[in-house]
Amino acid sequence: MTTATSRLIILGLGFLGGIAAWPAAELVLYFQGSFPSYLAFLALLGAVVGALMGAFFGAAEGITSRIKMRIPPGLLLGALVGCIGGAAGALVGQAALWLIGGIFLLSYRDMQWVVLPVSRAIGWAVLGVFVGAGEGVRALSPKKIAVGVLGGFLGGIVGGFALEYSRLLLPGFAFFRLVGLVILGLAIGFFYGLIEQGMSLGILRILAGELKGKEFLLTEKRVRIGRSPRNEIALPAYEDLADLQADIRVRKGEPVITNLQPRLPMLINEEKVQEKKLKLGDVIKIGSARIFYKFG
Amino acid sequence: MIRHCKTVAIFALLALTAAAASALNVSVAQIDSSGLLLQQRVNAYVSVTDDQGEPVTNLPQQAFSISESPDGEHYTKLPVLGFEPRAGANEGITFLLMIDNSGSMYDAPDATPTTDPARMKVTHAKAAIRAFLASMTNPKDRVGLVVFNTRYRLLARPTADRERIASLLDQITKPVPDEAYTELYASLKQGSQEFAGISGRKAIIVLSDGENFPYFTHSGKPHPEYGRRIFSHTESITANQEEGVTVYGIDFGVGEVMDKNLRTIAQETGGKTFEAARGEDLSGVYAAIHRQVAGEYLVGYRATTTPAEKKYVQVTANDQGKESTSTRFYFSSVVFGLPLPRLSPVLVIPFILGFALLWLLTLLKLERRPGPASLEVLQTRVGHPMTRMLPLSGSKTVIGGSRSADLTIAGAPQLKQEHATILFDPKDKSYTVVGSGEITVNNQPVKTRKLEPGDVIDVGGATIVFDDSKDKKKQKK
Numbered sequence: 001m002t003t004a005t006s007r008l009i010i011l012g013l014g015f016l017g018g019i020a021a022w023p024a025a026e027l028v029l030y031f032q033g034s035f036p037s038y039l040a041f042l043a044l045l046g047a048v049v050g051a052l053m054g055a056f057f058g059a060a061e062g063i064t065s066r067i068k069m070r071i072p073p074g075l076l077l078g079a080l081v082g083c084i085g086g087a088a089g090a091l092v093g094q095a096a097l098w099l100i101g102g103i104f105l106l107s108y109r110d111m112q113w114v115v116l117p118v119s120r121a122i123g124w125a126v127l128g129v130f131v132g133a134g135e136g137v138r139a140l141s142p143k144k145i146a147v148g149v150l151g152g153f154l155g156g157i158v159g160g161f162a163l164e165y166s167r168l169l170l171p172g173f174a175f176f177r178l179v180g181l182v183i184l185g186l187a188i189g190f191f192y193g194l195i196e197q198g199m200s201l202g203i204l205r206i207l208a209g210e211l212k213g214k215e216f217l218l219t220e221k222r223v224r225i226g227r228s229p230r231n232e233i234a235l236p237a238y239e240d241l242a243d244l245q246a247d248i249r250v251r252k253g254e255p256v257i258t259n260l261q262p263r264l265p266m267l268i269n270e271e272k273v274q275e276k277k278l279k280l281g282d283v284i285k286i287g288s289a290r291i292f293y294k295f296g
Numbered sequence: 297m298i299r300h301c302k303t304v305a306i307f308a309l310l311a312l313t314a315a316a317a318s319a320l321n322v323s324v325a326q327i328d329s330s331g332l333l334l335q336q337r338v339n340a341y342v343s344v345t346d347d348q349g350e351p352v353t354n355l356p357q358q359a360f361s362i363s364e365s366p367d368g369e370h371y372t373k374l375p376v377l378g379f380e381p382r383a384g385a386n387e388g389i390t391f392l393l394m395i396d397n398s399g400s401m402y403d404a405p406d407a408t409p410t411t412d413p414a415r416m417k418v419t420h421a422k423a424a425i426r427a428f429l430a431s432m433t434n435p436k437d438r439v440g441l442v443v444f445n446t447r448y449r450l451l452a453r454p455t456a457d458r459e460r461i462a463s464l465l466d467q468i469t470k471p472v473p474d475e476a477y478t479e480l481y482a483s484l485k486q487g488s489q490e491f492a493g494i495s496g497r498k499a500i501i502v503l504s505d506g507e508n509f510p511y512f513t514h515s516g517k518p519h520p521e522y523g524r525r526i527f528s529h530t531e532s533i534t535a536n537q538e539e540g541v542t543v544y545g546i547d548f549g550v551g552e553v554m555d556k557n558l559r560t561i562a563q564e565t566g567g568k569t570f571e572a573a574r575g576e577d578l579s580g581v582y583a584a585i586h587r588q589v590a591g592e593y594l595v596g597y598r599a600t601t602t603p604a605e606k607k608y609v610q611v612t613a614n615d616q617g618k619e620s621t622s623t624r625f626y627f628s629s630v631v632f633g634l635p636l637p638r639l640s641p642v643l644v645i646p647f648i649l650g651f652a653l654l655w656l657l658t659l660l661k662l663e664r665r666p667g668p669a670s671l672e673v674l675q676t677r678v679g680h681p682m683t684r685m686l687p688l689s690g691s692k693t694v695i696g697g698s699r700s701a702d703l704t705i706a707g708a709p710q711l712k713q714e715h716a717t718i719l720f721d722p723k724d725k726s727y728t729v730v731g732s733g734e735i736t737v738n739n740q741p742v743k744t745r746k747l748e749p750g751d752v753i754d755v756g757g758a759t760i761v762f763d764d765s766k767d768k769k770k771q772k773k
Binding site for chain 2: 009012020026027029034036038045052062066098108109110120167174177178205207212269285290292294295
């Protein structure tokens, strides 16, 4: 699938995450009166929403890379990281409320319309940071974590505002939280995709064979290519290439491809090379796979 | 000696009887919920008065009990966690003095017109306020000043600088006829907003000699600021309740009717109305209000987490068997809104639906299946392709700028009409590209070249991918 399709899928997962998180949030809210404190209530609410959103986003990589074995661990780790993020977000949101409310001591209306939504949106941004970073944690990739942190933060703050203001702008509408949570999920997905694209050095597109048309963003510091599903670019259905055939490392901001298996040749633009700095438009041939390096 | 003891005993008995006979009036004057979301703390300012309306300020903490309810019916008794008698006197009070500066304030208190400034109601009002300011001794007390008629005019936000407030009184002058209406409700609403940034005990003392007399209703012309909007007394009640401000009303003078809703506004915000028929009575009224507010108890508790738009606080004071209860509500900040009225099993549906669609997504095959021989235009540096995907069917496929080409790249001037041709060789079922202009395959310049699946042909800046996966598979089989 193309990177545009991948982004659509991530957006769709955010949407589904919002839908699945809604009944859980309603359940927690229904029992709000049984909580010993507001903070405990908010922490559980954040943890539940974060776990569900994290689970859906955690499944994204497995779905877009079509490597199913990545789905269960991604889902579980995403849920765990999201759960921690949601609870942490509640604490940060409350601290923000305490700071803003304590320093400015505003009127009831300012409190309702500015301080409360702003501080809570900060809390949702923290949730977004963790939800976004989940995949990076699974892949142990600092670059992906950075993408997730930034994308999740932006999505969380935008979605968080939507979620908090949906209460004030849609009074009497029974499904306002559903709308807000769906927007939160969509926003995290949207900004994650946007940042991932923005931080990438280009796209590697598979030109023929089983994965024809599949595109990989060159975001990480090291991208491995080979038959093994552990690789970032996993090509299990292609012939004449090793489990780990080549890798692309970013050196001084530019991608350099290296053939790691000299007995199996790598051709770039029909020329056999061992190591080469990639230029946009290059055609890489390893085994039966053809890869086109294009602008992201 | 014995006679003396008897006398003391009789006096003591009389005093007790009198105390038992006198009632206890409890009123929750203000609820400060500013600490609700931060420390989950709510403070109630409770006024306890005797029959004469004088504050009773010596009750111990044990005399008070406090309950909270989300609906005004079901109360939960909560422990009293904070207690301070004479809280207003100790912690300071913030007053906003609002003075009616309509035309009638320049008449005498008996409603007769006068040209003698000393007899005018406004002069008495200024004198009473000066006395009130002078009587305040707590440096923590703050006073703000507002005059209102057709317009609302803030002379000073609440400040500890009482001398400045006194000097500002001189700025109050007789209004021109168009300015002489009484926007009482609008002004009380606006007044509630002057307490932003102030915590603790907050009160408005509004002095008026007549009723709400809106400009638009009575002049027929749109108000310079409010336009055609007419403010209701309920708006001023809600605004003051939200900000936790108590309104005390002073009805000054005779002959004119007090606004019919001022008493309701005062009661609903925890205050009272007072009457001052003569100028000399005014100082006493201001002093009584101050005494009452200063003598209030602060009773604090930890709020319940039950979500509700309004929460009702019930305070009961018990002094030697005499008991009195008062209830007041506050607007509780609802984090994340109110819950659904009941949990429905239908809620499971979106939860299951979300995961079911996630599972479906994992099954989706989004890649294009390897198909028959085709050309796909990936990108163009110049011009735009008329088709993105072209299955190769005939024995000859032309790529070029011409509209009659099989794959037309329009708007690329360097492209020949028939720039490249793909020829099919039925013998070995292979395809060969032949360039009449400059072409590259996999970035290598070529004139002619047999194509393999995944080969990238550059035709005048258009990147075209050749694929023939299906046939290749067939061949393998």
